[in-house]
Amino acid sequence: MAYVIDDKCISCGACAGECPVGAISEGDGKYQIDESACVDCGSCAGVCPMEAAHA
Numbered sequence: 001m002a003y004v005i006d007d008k009c010i011s012c013g014a015c016a017g018e019c020p021v022g023a024i025s026e027g028d029g030k031y032q033i034d035e036s037a038c039v040d041c042g043s044c045a046g047v048c049p050m051e052a053a054h055a
Contacts, residue, residue: 001040001055002033002036002038003033003040003042003045003053003054004033004035004053004054004055005024005031005032005044005052005053006054007030007052008050008052009029009030009031009048009052009053010030010049010050010052011026011029011031012049012050013031014047015031015043015047015048015053016031018044018047019033019043019044020041021038021039022037023037023038023039024044033053042055
């Protein structure tokens with residue numbers, strides 16, 4: 001199951017730099033994860049200050 005970023009996202013971008021496969025990009029008002037590219041590593045969740053990234 002791919003990770004997702006919920007509405008708690010404040011668009012800080014911390015998660016995008018941590019994604020080893022580049023699956024995270026800036027969306028409309030929050031960052032988003034490309035589910036087809038996500039490898040379920042959890043790196044994004046580990047750096048998100050708002051705990052917006054989760055499985």
